[in-house]
Amino acid sequence: MPTADHALLAPLANALPLVERASRMPRGFAAVGTTAGIKASGRPDFALVVATGGPVPAAAVFTPNRFAAAPVRLSRANLQATGGTSATCGYASAVIATSGSANAATGDAGDADQAAIGVAVAGAIGDEPAHVLHLSTGVIGTRLPVDKVVATIRRVVGEGLEYTDLALGQAAVALRTTDSTTKMASVTVDVPGADGGTTSITVTGIAKGVGMIHPRMATMLSIVLTDATASPATLRELLRGAAAVTWDQLSVDGDTSTNDTVFALASGAAGAASADENAAARTALARALQAVARDLARQQARDGEGATALITCHVTGAADDADARAVARAVISSSLVKAAVHGKDANWGRIAGAAGNALVAEAAVLEAAGLSPADAAARACQPAAVAPDRMRIAIAGHLAYDGPAGGPVGIDKGAAREAMAAEEVVIRVDLGLGEGTGEAFGCPLTEAYVRENAEYTT
Amino acid sequence: MPTADHALLAPLANALPLVERASRMPRGFAAVGTTAGIKASGRPDFALVVATGGPVPAAAVFTPNRFAAAPVRLSRANLQATGGTSATCGYASAVIATSGSANAATGDAGDADQAAIGVAVAGAIGDEPAHVLHLSTGVIGTRLPVDKVVATIRRVVGEGLEYTDLALGQAAVALRTTDSTTKMASVTVDVPGADGGTTSITVTGIAKGVGMIHPRMATMLSIVLTDATASPATLRELLRGAAAVTWDQLSVDGDTSTNDTVFALASGAAGAASADENAAARTALARALQAVARDLARQQARDGEGATALITCHVTGAADDADARAVARAVISSSLVKAAVHGKDANWGRIAGAAGNALVAEAAVLEAAGLSPADAAARACQPAAVAPDRMRIAIAGHLAYDGPAGGPVGIDKGAAREAMAAEEVVIRVDLGLGEGTGEAFGCPLTEAYVRENAEYTT
Numbered sequence: 001m002p003t004a005d006h007a008l009l010a011p012l013a014n015a016l017p018l019v020e021r022a023s024r025m026p027r028g029f030a031a032v033g034t035t036a037g038i039k040a041s042g043r044p045d046f047a048l049v050v051a052t053g054g055p056v057p058a059a060a061v062f063t064p065n066r067f068a069a070a071p072v073r074l075s076r077a078n079l080q081a082t083g084g085t086s087a088t089c090g091y092a093s094a095v096i097a098t099s100g101s102a103n104a105a106t107g108d109a110g111d112a113d114q115a116a117i118g119v120a121v122a123g124a125i126g127d128e129p130a131h132v133l134h135l136s137t138g139v140i141g142t143r144l145p146v147d148k149v150v151a152t153i154r155r156v157v158g159e160g161l162e163y164t165d166l167a168l169g170q171a172a173v174a175l176r177t178t179d180s181t182t183k184m185a186s187v188t189v190d191v192p193g194a195d196g197g198t199t200s201i202t203v204t205g206i207a208k209g210v211g212m213i214h215p216r217m218a219t220m221l222s223i224v225l226t227d228a229t230a231s232p233a234t235l236r237e238l239l240r241g242a243a244a245v246t247w248d249q250l251s252v253d254g255d256t257s258t259n260d261t262v263f264a265l266a267s268g269a270a271g272a273a274s275a276d277e278n279a280a281a282r283t284a285l286a287r288a289l290q291a292v293a294r295d296l297a298r299q300q301a302r303d304g305e306g307a308t309a310l311i312t313c314h315v316t317g318a319a320d321d322a323d324a325r326a327v328a329r330a331v332i333s334s335s336l337v338k339a340a341v342h343g344k345d346a347n348w349g350r351i352a353g354a355a356g357n358a359l360v361a362e363a364a365v366l367e368a369a370g371l372s373p374a375d376a377a378a379r380a381c382q383p384a385a386v387a388p389d390r391m392r393i394a395i396a397g398h399l400a401y402d403g404p405a406g407g408p409v410g411i412d413k414g415a416a417r418e419a420m421a422a423e424e425v426v427i428r429v430d431l432g433l434g435e436g437t438g439e440a441f442g443c444p445l446t447e448a449y450v451r452e453n454a455e456y457t458t
Numbered sequence: 459m460p461t462a463d464h465a466l467l468a469p470l471a472n473a474l475p476l477v478e479r480a481s482r483m484p485r486g487f488a489a490v491g492t493t494a495g496i497k498a499s500g501r502p503d504f505a506l507v508v509a510t511g512g513p514v515p516a517a518a519v520f521t522p523n524r525f526a527a528a529p530v531r532l533s534r535a536n537l538q539a540t541g542g543t544s545a546t547c548g549y550a551s552a553v554i555a556t557s558g559s560a561n562a563a564t565g566d567a568g569d570a571d572q573a574a575i576g577v578a579v580a581g582a583i584g585d586e587p588a589h590v591l592h593l594s595t596g597v598i599g600t601r602l603p604v605d606k607v608v609a610t611i612r613r614v615v616g617e618g619l620e621y622t623d624l625a626l627g628q629a630a631v632a633l634r635t636t637d638s639t640t641k642m643a644s645v646t647v648d649v650p651g652a653d654g655g656t657t658s659i660t661v662t663g664i665a666k667g668v669g670m671i672h673p674r675m676a677t678m679l680s681i682v683l684t685d686a687t688a689s690p691a692t693l694r695e696l697l698r699g700a701a702a703v704t705w706d707q708l709s710v711d712g713d714t715s716t717n718d719t720v721f722a723l724a725s726g727a728a729g730a731a732s733a734d735e736n737a738a739a740r741t742a743l744a745r746a747l748q749a750v751a752r753d754l755a756r757q758q759a760r761d762g763e764g765a766t767a768l769i770t771c772h773v774t775g776a777a778d779d780a781d782a783r784a785v786a787r788a789v790i791s792s793s794l795v796k797a798a799v800h801g802k803d804a805n806w807g808r809i810a811g812a813a814g815n816a817l818v819a820e821a822a823v824l825e826a827a828g829l830s831p832a833d834a835a836a837r838a839c840q841p842a843a844v845a846p847d848r849m850r851i852a853i854a855g856h857l858a859y860d861g862p863a864g865g866p867v868g869i870d871k872g873a874a875r876e877a878m879a880a881e882e883v884v885i886r887v888d889l890g891l892g893e894g895t896g897e898a899f900g901c902p903l904t905e906a907y908v909r910e911n912a913e914y915t916t
Binding site for chain 2: 105106107110140212256257333335336342354383384389403407445447450
């Protein structure tokens with residue numbers, strides 16, 4: 001067991017594969033990103049991803065928001081229809097994403113709009129509407145300009161989608177709303193081949209941020225493509241597990257969107273052994289998915305509305321991992337901690353206060369992270385174990401609070417202030433209670449966030 | 459049953475007694491507020507309230523924060539010692555409150571400091587330290603200047619505490635930290651006398667705000683005094699029930715403090731019938747406590763750090779009251795709703811999004827609000843029932859969303875903007891599902907909040 005010193009100062013052990021911030025296109029897919037005219041700005045607002053060989057296994061994690069948008073509801077229905085047993089996995093041959101209008105809280109008319117878009121995609125690619133998955137993002141309560149979207153579908157399919165990294169990158173650009181960066185992450189790893197030997201699989205995710213982000217049994221808009229082989233149910237299990245320790249540990253502003261969705265599609269085109277049957281293939285796919293999801297979550301936090309830095313909280317010494325993740329999430333979600341980081345103020349008291357207030361995640365998230373249903377039910381929403389006289393806190397490499405040594409250690413606030421000017425401010429909390437570890441990703445609370453969101457629709 | 463129109467446009471039925479924002483001193487107490495020199499600014503920072511006839515029944519609600527401050531831990535121990543059955547009710551003859559240092563995260567030394575203060579109070583008033591309750595507020599992680607506090611205790615007790623409204627008002631002033639107003643609320647109502655006939659009881663609360671406020675099974679610093687008659691256990695039950703529908707529905711910034719405490723002391727000096735035995739006396743005391751707590755919560759929200767207005771959310775038509783309170787709390791806690799109100803932007807989509815994301819309170823809060831333990835356990839942290847096609851939303855008197863009529867109604871944003879310039883912005887949500895009602899209190903998120911909290915300790 002590491003000593004408290006070691007735990008507090010060393011980064012979390014990270015056995016995940018290397019991530020490249022690139023839009024490597026996995027085999028078996030083609031894509032396009034373009035402008036359909038939804039956004040008044042004229043910026044790209046339309047993305048279409050197609051599985052070129054027809055329907056492939058697909059999995060989803062959706063927002064739990066009761067005000068789920070039309071694209072969320074239609075995608076659920078389609079997965080239910082094609083998978084037969086669940087609204088979160090089935091088969092799909094296309095993902096259509098529009099940006100500029102969320103098509104949320106638009107009533108029956110919004111449902112009809114989204115259905116018409118699905119029919120148009122299916123008609124253009126020669127498949128059924130049930131094999132089309134939907135994403136949309138933007139202002140709540142505005143209708144999508146269906147005619148423009150349908151005309152764009154026909155145009156881009158007529159011109160031909162491309163199997164290129166550039167095309168997938170353009171799709172990522174089109175997902176953006178208030179994002180200042182394009183979010184993409186890619187992992188390529190070796191796995192056993194379906195017919196023996198070795199092959200490589202690629203997992204690439206594209207995503208948007210950057211406001212109304214506080215995933216809760218969900219994520220924000222992301223599309224993850226892979227040429228690995230997995231059944232819908234396995235793909236869902238691995239995707240949900242990855243989200244539970246990455247996107248579910250991300251907060252920009254505490255609001256969970258009406259449109260949060262992540263889709264994963266697995267084309268099987270790499271000729272890899274199936275993750276359903278081959279343990280090495282399963283582990284490799286699971287780790288690649290987690291690495292991609294984690295890196296996208298970090299990009300999303302760093303680009304949070306008004307953010308000037310990435311805040312990460314690493315927790316060690318927790319009674320277990322669920323407690324560690326709860327404490328990390330509480331710290332990066334605290335408005336007071338976020339404002340203090342903005343002010344480069346090593347205000348460890350607020351970190352202590354937030355940690356002392358941490359509640360373990362909901363049962364669904366705990367189950368996704370590997371707890372048994374009974375354990376998840378017993379732990380859900382319960383306080384995390386925190387003992388002030390065991391806890392230690394370091395901010396940007398500076399020890400600030402040392403419970404076993406009596407508490408405050410007289411941190412050098414000037415030196416800490418300089419260290420907090422970095423792109424990434426790391427807050428480490430060692431709870432001194434056990435071996436649980438966890439991390440979470442957030443961003444500073446700034447005047448720019450307030451300005452941007454006080455004036456968003458006016 | 460009221461129609462949806464009626465429910466959406468009429469204020470919540472409010473049968474609570476009238477509240478006066480004054481520091482009416484209930485019989486049986488004396489108080490002082492003065493400067494001990496804890497705050498560098500020289501502002502008042504010391505309050506002492508004494509039950510002049512010796513120990514009286516006392517009840518408390520404490521923060522659930524695991525990083526509970528020294529005054530919280532000592533008060534719990536003292537109530538346990540004097541009540542015998544619980545750490546939240548017993549007997550007390552004094553409340554000492556210091557402002558400028560929270561005495562939180564100060565380790566054993568902080569505990570010793572607080573104990574020395576208790577010994578000094580007890581010595582000065584001729585009682586035991588176990589009958590002294592403690593409050594402190596201010597920066598986390600700094601020690602209290604015990605010598606100054608002890609010298610002030612001796613001075614003010616030597617000079618004599620006063621039974622006057624002014625003295626209680628000065629105690630309220632001394633509780634303030636970043637508050638811009640002094641928070642006090644008082645109710646006087648008739649109740650049956652102990653020996654027949656009628657008498658009047660007074661319930662007066664003093665409190666502080668205004669940051670790190672997001673009560674969770676708790677409240678922020680408040681002292682409630684009454685000359686009514688009640689046992690410790692009854693006083694606790696009525697106080698906890700009042701807090702569950704008032705302070706637990708208040709949020710300034712989503713952070714729950716390490717020092718949150720409310721104390722209620724009942725001197726019995728009004729000669730009223732006991733609330734333990736007389737139903738009319740019990741009801742009158744319960745409603746007076748609720749009225750005082752509700753008004754203090756509204757003052758605290760209005761004066762939230764950086765706030766320019768009070769945001770109240772009234773929810774009607776919920777499946778039950780627990781759901782209604784959950785939705786109201788979700789709406790006023792949303793950073794995006796808070797920023798939109800700051801921008802006078804009638805952004806109903808964010809209200810819908812927040813409502814769709816509402817989770818019912820924790821079990822302890824539900825029990826305090828009247829649910830059975832079994833019901834509370836089953837409902838705790840579960841999503842509130844929300845159906846977009848049944849919901850209606852009005853902002854500052856302007857209907858914005860009408861689910862049964864198809865959704866968005868084309869709100870006049872200019873007119874709404876004018877209405878949102880008021881001191882109090884009322885958001886009404888009718889869920890169209892049942893007869894549950896609830897309310898919650900919050901404040902806008904402003905650049906001033908960010909500035910104030912980015913620079914607090916530097």
